[in-house]
Amino acid sequence: MKNSASTGAKAPADPRQPLSGFQYSRAQFEELVDLALSHAKQLGAADAGAEVSEGAGLSVSVRKGELENVERNRDKSLGVTVYLGQRRGNASTSDFSAAAVRQTVQAAYDIARFTAEDPVAGLPDPDDVADSYPELDLFHPWAITSDEAVKIALACEDAAFATSRKITNSEGAGVSAQQSHFFTAHMRGGERGQPGIFSGGYASSRHSLSVAPIAGKGAAMQRDYWYSSQRNPLDLATPQAVGRYAAERTLARLNGRKIATTECPVLFESPLAAGLLGAYVQATSGGALYRKTTFLADSLGKRVMAKHLDIVEDPHIIGGKGSAPFDDEGVRTVRRKVLSAGKVQGYFLSTYSARKLGMRTTGNAGGSHNLTLSSRLTQPGDDLDAMLRKLGRGLFVTELMGQGVNYVTGDYSRGASGYWVEDGRIAYPVHEITIAGNLRDMFMGIEAVGADAYSYGAKTVGSILVNRMKVAGS
Structure with missing residues (x-):
């Protein structure tokens, strides 16, 4: 099943090749959705929807100049919704094998069979469906290694400590690089790929840098934080700017008072x-x-x-x-x-x-x-x-x-x-x-x-x- 609309991200010339940082390609996602919707039709469903997605990322955290955590995440999911008249069933799986996809469709179908009718359940109206859509430049993968991420986090925390001797502690600094992509499609009246029957998907990314310094001692301690979050890593604030501003916010909170109601x-x-x-x-x-x-x-x-x-x-x-x-x-x-x-x-x-x-x-x-x-x-x-x-x-x-x-x-x-x-x-x-x-x-x-x-x-x-x-x- 193909969709002539823009993907919302700069896709590779060959859709059979995965985007940077992913294991699955757009073409593979389309094949999985095709399999799910085809099986739903074989079971007797006229209307159905399927979505397949994949996410990947890296997160690191440091505290007081020491590495605390390095975490890599990779997840995937396929969800299926089946409509039997005004009854709806939904099921999902993280197993992309053909047998698992069919079992998931069967589960959604069985749930719909025994679910009470809902007069407003159903796919969106054809007139509301996006037949085409703009590219919004949402995907900017960050090819950063764990060592590079640690260096950035340490630089951010160091900048906070360097702001003043009154910065005595830290809740840590962190760097996160996350990206995902998906493809989804509907089947209406047993048909797919027609005007008013949706199919589409795109890739997106979100990256961040943060730090939370602590100033003062004992009961007089205060903390604050700051961060930078962007889709494009080139747009992130520098580690030095984030660390310094977080420290300034923390220092400004010292010698706080209570006030009367x-x-x-x-x-x-x-x-x-x-x-x-x-x-x-x-x-x-x-x-x-x-x-x-x-x-x-x-x-x-x-x-x-x-x-x-x-x-x-x-x-x-x-x-x-x-x-x-x-x-x-x-x-x-x-x-x-x-x-x-x-x-x-x-x-x-x-x-x-x-x-x-x-x-x-x-x-x-x-x-x-x-x-x-x-x-x-x-x-x-x-x-x-x-x-x-x-x-x-x-x-x-x-x-x-x-x-x-x-x-x-x-x-x-x-x-x-x-x-x-x-x-x-x-x-x-x-x-x-x-x-x-x-x-x-x-x-x-x-x-x-x-x-x-x-x-x-x-x-x-x-x-x-x-x-x-x-x-x-x-």
């Missing part, structure tokens, strides 16, 4: 602000919506955030961490505005959740893609110093602990640490506090978004200033 404005550092954006995604995702387990149920077209805020989803950013030419179901992904002037313009739906809600899939089976939260009030000069001035007197949060989010009610309560700010300047570090509020009020109370935009995974946002929250201290 109060209510005040709270400024979330940009990496933490991405967590607020993640909370919004969770609250407007299909599963929570059709189960009515979200405080933002039935919010489409309603204002749920401050009116100066917008959220854009762009799955087709070249090399983006959250880029995807199609979602986990083979549905095409598109750029869209999910929030405009604070009003909900769209949810995050898979085919199943969309049908449960009587709506159409948004191409978000598997999650969101490259989200950016922005404010119409943000000026180019609104860096962190400017945001601290906007805060005036209040709390600047740089670390959150625990989960503490109830998506049914919107109640929010997290352990935190950061800095107390007076007259728009950091006065001193604070720790052992809890911040609390309700996400509904917090979203509506966002007063400003900084120009200090930071991409945390697939979410990009600057620091966020919330007008008022409860801060529980001593």
